[in-house]
Amino acid sequence: MISEKENYSIRKAVKRFYQLVSLERKEIGFVYFYAIISGFILLSLPLGIQAITNLLFGATVSTSLIVLIGVVVLGVLFTGILQVAQMRVIERIQQRIFTRLTFAYAYRIPKISLISIDDYYLPELVNRFFDTANLQKGFSKLLLDFPAASIQILFGLILLCFYHPVFIVFALIVCSLVYMIFYFTSAKGFKTSMVESDYKYDVAHWLEEVSRAIKTFKFHQHNELHLEKTDKLVSGYLSSRTSHFMVLILQYRVLIIFKVLITAAMLIIGSYLFIEQQINLGQFIASEIIIITILNSIEKLIVNLEVVYDVLTALEKLNKVLDKPQDESADLVLNQNIPKKLGVSIKANDLSFAYPNKRPIIKNVNFEIKEGEKVCITGLEGTGKSTLLKLLAGIYPDFSGNILFNGLAIKMVPKKILYQNIATLFADDELFSGTLLENITIGNKNVNFNDLDLVCKIVGLEEFITGQQQGYQLHLDPQGKKQSYNTVQKILLARCLVNKPSLLLVEDTWGGIEPSIRKQIISYLTNENQQFTLLVVTNDEDFISKCNKKLYLDNEIFKTSTI
Numbered sequence: 164m165i166s167e168k169e170n171y172s173i174r175k176a177v178k179r180f181y182q183l184v185s186l187e188r189k190e191i192g193f194v195y196f197y198a199i200i201s202g203f204i205l206l207s208l209p210l211g212i213q214a215i216t217n218l219l220f221g222a223t224v225s226t227s228l229i230v231l232i233g234v235v236v237l238g239v240l241f242t243g244i245l246q247v248a249q250m251r252v253i254e255r256i257q258q259r260i261f262t263r264l265t266f267a268y269a270y271r272i273p274k275i276s277l278i279s280i281d282d283y284y285l286p287e288l289v290n291r292f293f294d295t296a297n298l299q300k301g302f303s304k305l306l307l308d309f310p311a312a313s314i315q316i317l318f319g320l321i322l323l324c325f326y327h328p329v330f331i332v333f334a335l336i337v338c339s340l341v342y343m344i345f346y347f348t349s350a351k352g353f354k355t356s357m358v359e360s361d362y363k364y365d366v367a368h369w370l371e372e373v374s375r376a377i378k379t380f381k382f383h384q385h386n387e388l389h390l391e392k393t394d395k396l397v398s399g400y401l402s403s404r405t406s407h408f409m410v411l412i413l414q415y416r417v418l419i420i421f422k423v424l425i426t427a428a429m430l431i432i433g434s435y436l437f438i439e440q441q442i443n444l445g446q447f448i449a450s451e452i453i454i455i456t457i458l459n460s461i462e463k464l465i466v467n468l469e470v471v472y473d474v475l476t477a478l479e480k481l482n483k484v485l486d487k488p489q490d491e492s493a494d495l496v497l498n499q500n501i502p503k504k505l506g507v508s509i510k511a512n513d514l515s516f517a518y519p520n521k522r523p524i525i526k527n528v529n530f531e532i533k534e535g536e537k538v539c540i541t542g543l544e545g546t547g548k549s550t551l552l553k554l555l556a557g558i559y560p561d562f563s564g565n566i567l568f569n570g571l572a573i574k575m576v577p578k579k580i581l582y583q584n585i586a587t588l589f590a591d592d593e594l595f596s597g598t599l600l601e602n603i604t605i606g607n608k609n610v611n612f613n614d615l616d617l618v619c620k621i622v623g624l625e626e627f628i629t630g631q632q633q634g635y636q637l638h639l640d641p642q643g644k645k646q647s648y649n650t651v652q653k654i655l656l657a658r659c660l661v662n663k664p665s666l667l668l669v670e671d672t673w674g675g676i677e678p679s680i681r682k683q684i685i686s687y688l689t690n691e692n693q694q695f696t697l698l699v700v701t702n703d704e705d706f707i708s709k710c711n712k713k714l715y716l717d718n719e720i721f722k723t724s725t726i
């Protein structure tokens with residue numbers, strides 16, 4: 164927890180923002196087009212009012228007066244129509260942001276290199292997806308308010324310069340002040356916003372942990388650990404939020420001072436120019452309306468800075484998952500060496516591996532396994548049996564030495580081919596929320612129901628399935644919550660077998676299964692007629708006795724022996 168706080172760079176965040184903007188270039192072009200047109204129309208209003216004022220001094224209802232009033236009213240109507248068009252574009256952008264991010268997450272999550280997230284709890288990391296809503300809302304607010312406000316400022320200043328040269332000085336002061344407010348406060352504003360968001364996720368993570376381990380906390384609620392930790396995290400959140408708020412307040416204060424000064428200066432200058440008859444009354448009123456419009460637009464920009472921070476922060480957070488390194492994909496495709504439905508021969512040469520910042524777990528391991536051999540991995544607790552299995556599954560590619568499958572280095576085998584031919588069952592594997600069929604086949608459309616029934620019979624699921632009204636369509640809860648532990652293990656094993664792998668890498672998690680079914684599973688897995696190669700982590704003597712070979716792992720020793 165509170166692991167993320169790092170050096171946040173607004174430059175990197177702005178770069179990401181531009182990447183997003185460039186994806187929506189065309190639509191944003193439309194938004195600006197609408198903003199320019201409506202900016203023109205809005206500014207024509209003071210000009211129209213100026214002309215109407217001058218005409219009114221004539222105290223007659225002339226045709227020009229009626230036409231002018233008509234033009235001004237039409238201007239207001241047309242601006243409204245443009246705003247609706249703008250809203251449609253923004254809705255489309257919002258929908259695309261959601262769709263694009265959702266698929267980016269769904270596509271990339273299974274490809275994330277597992278070692279890169281060794282220090283994270285992935286479901287917690289994926290909470291960042293909720294920042295999609297902040298991005299959608301913030302991005303559209305920026306698109307609606309920013310272009311309109313910036314164009315109004317620009318046009319307003321240009322127009323003012325035509326009234327009197329003194330307004331040019333005003334334009335320069337406005338531009339440099341807006342720039343300075345952005346320049347001096349944005350980096351701090353962004354950093355405080357990121358830290359605030361980090362704390363928000365830490366709080367959410369802690370609440371999720373309490374929920375995940377609800378039974379533990381239920382029985383220990385009198386110790387109040389759940390409240391103490393929450394208190395600590397919420398304090399962190401509140402102080403980081405206050406720091407962020409202070410930046411926003413500072414920006415707003417500067418704005419108020421700026422507004423007061425400009426309003427006073429402009430009224431004085433305007434009145435002076437009018438008295439000196441350098442501008443007439445119509446021009447005076449029009450110039451004051453333009454100045455008020457400009458000030459309102461500047462206020463909009465400053466107030467929206469909060470949204471800018473929200474958008475930049477949301478983008479950074481969303482990319483926390485998307486930036487994680489992906490599994491490397493080997494270029495060399497020599498899949499003829501890894502035949503489907505046949506066993507795989509395995510050779511390990513001087514294999515060593517250490518988890519990041521840990522001492523080596525696997526040290527100079529050498530062994531050879533022939534195609535179709537059934538091999539058990541045994542040894543003391545924590546000696547690296549599961550780790551060895553994971554290395555063979557290609558999950559951790561950063562080992563030294565070599566692993567050869569059918570004589571081909573594992574690193575040269577494209578992940579797709581590797582994963583299609585290997586089936587794994589690790590002790591920490593889980594079911595997901597979906598039907599029994601989905602949990603067994605994981606969407607493999609080539610599985611036929613005869614094979615499925617056969618596999619379910621072997622693992623002892625037959626009775627369970629026939630006892631369900633919905634059969635294979637039975638809905639399973641996340642982690643198989645409402646099923647017995649042994650049923651979950653049987654489903655996980657069925658998942659391995661149904662794809663007819665060439666290599667089966669499994670941990671013996673069936674200790675509690677009734678003896679007759681356990682025996683049936685062991686005989687099936689170790690049957691010489693089965694073409695797959697089997698590596699099973701077990702310390703069960705019966706299972707070991709049925710295997711052809713034993714790999715023994717001790718802290719300093721690695722032994723292979725034939726059984």
Ligand SMILES: Nc1ncnc2c1ncn2[C@@H]1O[C@H](COP(=O)(O)OP(=O)(O)OP(=O)(O)O)[C@@H](O)[C@H]1O
Nearest residue numbers: 281518519521524543544545546547548549550551
């Ligand atoms: N993802 C990981 N990141 C860091 N260290 C890990 C990770 N997984 C395992 N370890 C460490 O590696 C060592 C070997 O763990 P491993 O699970 O491979 O041993 P094992 O022989 O299968 O243990 P057991 O018999 O208790 O299941 C342990 O000290 C463990 O703490």
